[in-house]
Amino acid sequence: MNNNGSTRLASLRRDPKGWLVALLGVGAPLAYLVAAGGSGIGLWGWQAGLSAIPWIVLAAVAALLVAIAFIVLDRRKGRKTRWPLMGLGMAATLGFLVYLAPYGNALLTLPAIHDVTTDLADPPRFTVLSLRDDNWDKIPGADDSDMAGMNPRQRWATLHQDAYPDIRSARIDQPVAVVIEKAKRLAEDRGWEIASIEPASGKLEATDTYSLFRFKDDIVVRARAAENGSASIIDVRSVSRVGLHDVGTNAKRVRDFLSDLSGTTTTASQ
Template sequence: MQRFIPITLYGLIILAGSMAFVSIAGVRVGLLEPVVGFILIKKTVLAAIFLFFFSIFAYWKCQEACNKEKRCFIAACILFSGLYSGAWLSFYVPKMNLPLINDITTDTKTPPAFITMSSFRHAGDNEISYSKEFAAIQEKAYPQVQPVITDESSSLVFRKVVDLVRQQGWQVVSLYPTAGVIEATATTPVFWFMDDVVVRVRSVDGKTRVDMRSCSRIGTHDFGKNAHRIEDFMSELRLSLETLDES
């Protein structure tokens, strides 16, 4: 049995490595849809978990019968499969309890509306209109998603918002300075999921209020990405406006 263990380990490594390469490279060159790539990478995690436990079994089985080179190889399999599966599980497991929503906004009552983004979406993409069912779910899961309210003029804040959107590397789709609206598309770094963003700047009760909405084009679960994007953007905007106040 000992001679078949290294062959089995090699096979599992090649299988998992090939799937991981195809899942990411296939998305990058346009052969796979992002959701297909994500499904494939989840399968590689399952393969890595199996490889991890099988390697532990193999190391125990070969402690005396295998030579030093084989034991070192098996130990390397334990290390790398454990690191790989552990890295992905550390991402996935904490997000398992997040709600199955894909559209987040700082204003659930009158969320910023997309003006031209519908022309950039495909027939199979998610609805571009905000689902009111998400409001109560979002307020419970992401209470920290809040608008920015400032004493600065709306024109100045709008310019700051536009600059910040461009700094994020998002693709600007449309600008409506008179309406205080900017639409953009953000792309996730690994699987290139496309999320659409709209920021609205308007005067409310003598102050300038900035609201933002971020929604996924595909999928029912965003793993908290949209909420995290809004939080980061609003934090940077607040910091930028505070710098103005101090100067």
């Protein structure tokens, strides 16, 4: 190693502030990968993995605040900030926080529900797959004066309508059997596990496994004949198997699936 290389290495070794920021900044996303990945492969439960995330986020924010404090202190004392480790830690932190930002926004702005459907009055029913036993437990709004007297399903429907007014039944100018076969191909393209398909009766059930946590959501697609069988009214329902808040995942899945299924979706009247 030449003298310049040795000097740079020695400089890095004498940079405790940079090492602290790098350790926190790089360690936070790595800890997230461990927490989520460990849950996904069954080393610990999903609750344990999720419960670690607030602490991991706190470490990431601390890395950023500490870095800013060190930079301000260096400027006040007229010192040059050593950037290699400091910059690495800040870049890792910012990237990690940007990645998590949509989830944080969803937690703050969307209701804590996990069951999304295009038909609130008559949601498609699972027959092969099972709706989770606690599906209607802990629906928010029990203490909300605006929803006084409502049962859990009514509160769910109210919250759902307010959060996702655009998610509605769709009309497609194709017969039921054709639509269900197309739905099957789209489900397979998405990597969903098909549990049941009944083209003649207009039903498809499947499971989507996603994220590092390996969460599983169950989906049912229902097609009903319209216009003497030349068209179909399509409804989709997507339900998380675990958790109370789906951070908008089910709604996005329903929107994307209907968009691909129908091309240009014609919204059906409710």
